[in-house]
Amino acid sequence: MFNNYRIHSKVLDKTRALWSTNFLPFIKSEKIDNEFWDILEESLYISDVGIDVASFLIEKLHVIAKEKRINETKELINILKNEMIGILDSPNNLSINDNKIPHVFLIVGINGVGKTTTIAKLAKYYQLERKNIILGAADTFRAGAIEQLKVWGDKINVNVVSHEEGSDPAAVAYDTVNAAISRKLDIGIIDTAGRLHTKTNLMEELKKIKRSICKLIPENQLSVLIVLDSTIGQNGLTQAEKFTSNLGCNGILLTKLDGTSKGGIVFSVVKTLETPICFLGTGESLSDLVKFNSNYFVNNLFSQDDNLKEV
Ligand SMILES: Nc1nc2c(ncn2[C@@H]2O[C@H](COP(=O)(O)OP(=O)(O)O)[C@@H](O)[C@H]2O)c(=O)[nH]1
Ligand SMILES: [Mg+2]
Known part of the structure; x- marks a missing residue:
């Protein structure tokens, strides 16, 4: 049973619900214009990613959009997701070897x-x-x-x-x-x-x-x-x-991720400490522990699908 919800929890559902509301105007934007960038900035701020991470992401996206001449918002959203995964992605494998030493x-x-x-x-x-x-x-x-x-x-x-x-x-x-x-x-x-x-x-x-x-x-x-x-x-x-x-x-x-459904804190924590997240605590009981998976986490944030499967 426990293994079924190792990278998923109701808390992450709540976070996703909030993000999809915060990012809806961004996702619905049709043109990449000044207003688009303002909306993105605001969406990032209200989702708690912090000023440093928000500025980093916006700058990076500006450069990529210009270099690759991207004018479709959909394409840019995928790039944003990859950049976010990139921030979170460092090896965090706490797998325990079957070693003779504990x-x-x-x-x-x-x-x-x-x-x-x-x-x-x-x-x-x-x-x-x-x-x-x-x-x-x-x-x-x-x-x-x-x-x-x-x-x-x-x-x-x-x-x-x-x-x-x-x-x-x-x-x-x-x-x-x-x-x-x-x-x-x-x-x-x-x-x-x-x-x-x-x-x-x-x-x-x-x-x-x-x-x-x-x-x-x-x-x-x-x-x-x-x-x-x-x-x-x-x-x-x-x-x-x-x-x-x-x-x-x-x-x-x-x-205590259950105490903030914004979830953006994960980005500023990893970026500031340059240390990977291994697990999320999502409540006070023994089973309220979620194995952290950056790919799943970011895709979940942007998913409009209530039944996103684990990746
Ligand atoms: N809501 C919530 N409370 C938590 C979580 N993890 C720990 N707590 C609560 O935080 C309080 C302090 O926890 P404790 O383990 O004693 O903290 P310590 O001083 O760092 O050892 C306790 O009331 C815990 O039940 C969590 O993921 N979510
Ligand atoms: Mg203690």
């Missing part, structure tokens, strides 16, 4: 973005792919964080490695990876604290966790994934940049 996901991001919840969803996702998983409660800072992960672990029947509140998170991470290796598991997922980066010791702490994991496994078996709340504004993106520049994040887990 793959480790280190989950980072500021408080409240949905790290712990997304860890439970990811564990469930990979369980359905028949992987054996262990979780590590390395958010030893926030009161109740260890217990929160354990509750999820019980729910999905996955063991959680934990130490006491206030203990060294790097030691928890080390023990989690060690347990994954000795129990011959496929995946270890490590939760972390999300105090604001302005307390510079968070980055140092996360780097230390990373180093302790890499004492046990090669770096290519580690994916550092940043969790971002899709309702964040520019300020949140600036904070996220600190994580990606300090830790070299491999992928983005974009949560």
Whole structure:
């Protein structure tokens, strides 16, 4: 069942409904004239793609339209779709090799973005792919964080490695990876604290966790994934940049897409952080996780068809 909606959800239906309303005047335009470009710009803005991405796309389309002497809007819409896919398209394949060494996901991001919840969803996702998983409660800072992960672990029947509140998170991470290796598991997922980066010791702490994991496994078996709340504004993106520049994040887990049906945030997030989106969080329950597929995502946005099939 779960696999049937891996790249589709009702939330994406809502986003599509909004985009088709926002872009209707653009799609219906007959001539490529000044008004056409104004309509495109406005459609992009109201769909939340952000000023940088909107300007980038409009400039690019202007150049292509001129070079290829395009005067049909339909043709230009296809080019726009390809450019949008191009922004989102970087390798984001988190497929887990059937390796003898476990793959480790280190989950980072500021408080409240949905790290712990997304860890439970990811564990469930990979369980359905028949992987054996262990979780590590390395958010030893926030009161109740260890217990929160354990509750999820019980729910999905996955063991959680934990130490006491206030203990060294790097030691928890080390023990989690060690347990994954000795129990011959496929995946270890490590939760972390999300105090604001302005307390510079968070980055140092996360780097230390990373180093302790890499004492046990090669770096290519580690994916550092940043969790971002899709309702964040520019300020949140600036904070996220600190994580990606300090830790070299491999992928983005974009949560709370159900809180914004505009969907345009995916473009500014990927463009700003130069990091691919791996999964979308679309609600608070375990199954509210959608595998991100750029082709599907963009085609869905522009589709007038309620029954767009997965690509
Ligand atoms: N609506 C919605 N809420 C979410 C989503 N992901 C997480 N949350 C909620 O966000 C809140 C904070 O989540 P938590 O996992 O504790 O965040 P953390 O501090 O980063 O670990 C909780 O109330 C979650 O239920 C999502 O995709 N959609
Ligand atoms: Mg948490």
